[in-house]
Amino acid sequence: MVKGKNKLSKIVLLSTYLGIWAISLVFFWIFAQDDDAMAYAILVFYVLLPVATVITAFFIGKNDYYGKRKWLYSVLFGIMYMLAEYATFSAANMIAFDKINMPDFFMIPIGTAISLIGMSIGFCINKFNERSRKK
Secondary structure, X not given: OHHHHHHHHHHHHHHHHHHHHXXXXXXXXXXXXXXXXXXXHXXXXXXXXXXXXXXXXXXXXXXXXXXXXXXXXXXXXXXHHHHHHHHHHHHHHHHHHOOOOOOOOOHHHHHHHHHHHHHHXXXXXXXXXXXXXXX
């Protein structure tokens, strides 16, 4: 029962993050106007995605999901952060100017660092709780 509950928790956690990520992209293409670009960028790239990343990574670290491989998920979060920008502003730029742009790979370490903050906090809480249970 516990193993099945853990698996379901992982699926729900990652699905929620991917849902937030996907909705932010859909919102850009359907609802955002030219004069909304700055507000969208601030809301999504400085608030929504970083908060969703920190919270998701926190629970991965706190619940020790994926064992030692959990740290690799930080890189995955970094790639998702970069892809969000590439699928919105870069794609709009490519459409407007009819040219292909390379992704901004510098965003990967930024997204990874954001994820590592949440993962580290969750990991520390997990280790503290393990030590408390042993006493």
